[in-house]
């Protein structure tokens with residue numbers, strides 16, 4: 001090998017190294033400059049393809065985002081694979097966005113898995129005029145069927161009888177209440193959607209309940225988060241197939257119900273949400289641009305079924321766990337209920353104002369459990385300047401609910417379970433602005449008044465009748481959560497001892 005040869009090889013290597021270095025520098029400069037050029041919020045430097053995914057603990061993304069906000073502030077950019085999103089942190093920032101700029105932040109981000117599963121129909125993942133009409137129709141029809149009123153209160157109390165029987169049947173022995181709670185809560189939304197409840201041993205119903213619970217878990221799993229970040233690798237993910245299978249079950253159930261009920265539809269006597277939708281569909285049949293078509297019907301029902309069941313029953317599971325963990329708080333709630341209502345009559349919603357401690361405990365359960373930690377991703381509906389940054393139309397936005405429910409500037413002891421967060425010095429219940437488990441603004445939970453009524457009635461009725469105890473083999477009751485779209489308690493078994 002000649003000296004010249006060595007020299008020329010070194011030169012080639014050097015040139016190649018320089019080229020790679022220039023490309024890397026250009027890439028990183030581009031990555032961070034693109035924020036600056038568009039006046040985008042700051043954020044960690046993204047890697048090719050995966051963006052910032054390597055920084056996230058995909059089992060607890062909400063916690064990593066909280067940590068990142070300590071470095072980058074209350075508004076920062078995060079690159080989830082191909083998806084560049086803005087994270088909003090803290091009560092003040094999120095309120096400013098969702099309340100003071102309601103329309104601009106009311107879009108939904110294009111999240112691959114939800115786009116595929118919903119195709120832009122329904123309410124939870126739709127946008128624009130279709131979303132507006134579905135949301136308006138849904139809220140007014142839920143109200144007509146008693147949401148927030150006595151009609152639905154009676155249904156919840158009737159359902160509580162069945163639930164009590166199921167709990168009693170375990171005779172104080174350890175059991176997992178997940179399916180029974182989901183079935184009870186599911187029956188309330190079913191009575192509105194389908195006009196009927198189902199028995200807890202109805203296999204079709206139980207299969208649906210399990211499918212919804214499984215989908216809630218899978219849709220927030222690390223695999224599906226990876227799929228959302230890098231969708232071209234979709235064929236690799238088994239979880240995606242399961243999600244499709246579960247979604248198909250719900251669609252088929254709804255479609256069969258529609259077919260069966262269409263023949264007996266009576267404009268003077270609508271029996272269910274589905275009947276009212278079908279009547280509206282008939283009214284609008286001459287309008288080629290109507291949003292009241294079969295796809296929106298099936299997907300809206302699926303959204304309500306899913307959103308209406310999983311969230312509320314998961315909160316009740318947290319309620320039981322927390323009452324077992326803090327038996328003195330459970331006893332105080334029980335004492336208040338028996339002093340104000342007694343142990344015979346079932347609690348009613350009008351009792352809430354006379355049960356300040358119980359009311360505070362229910363609020364604290366929702367705050368502490370933080371069951372939708374990341375919120376559902378929003379997007380901007382137009383170009384917008386917000387707090388010194390420029391967000392182009394369609395920017396995905398994560399209004400991080402964890403950062404409100406655990407905001408150090410709003411709560412004295414954010415990390416502890418502490419009902420005093422909702423009580424004044426005299427023990428009276430106090431409302432707190434940062435209590436936002438249902439989010440804020442025009443996209444906030446469409447079923448919150450139903451959820452609040454269910455939580456209050458199921459919780460007080462169960463505590464009135466049962467003492468929840470830690471199973472004997474458990475020495476240290478864990479409060480950690482399992483990964484999913486919602487935060488589900490990892491440990492779930494209870495002993496429900498009839499009082």
Ligand code: HEM
Nearest residue numbers: 123124307308311312372376438439443444445446447451
């Ligand atoms: C404890 C129970 C519940 C919690 C914590 C909860 C929480 C939430 C949250 C955080 C959102 C996203 C809001 C946003 O994007 O800013 C949401 C949306 C939604 N929730 Fe709930 N929810 C609960 C129960 C229910 C129930 C019982 C129903 C139905 C009857 C329901 C129906 C919906 C619907 C349809 C949406 C989508 C709204 C839209 O995109 O316009 N939820 N919920």
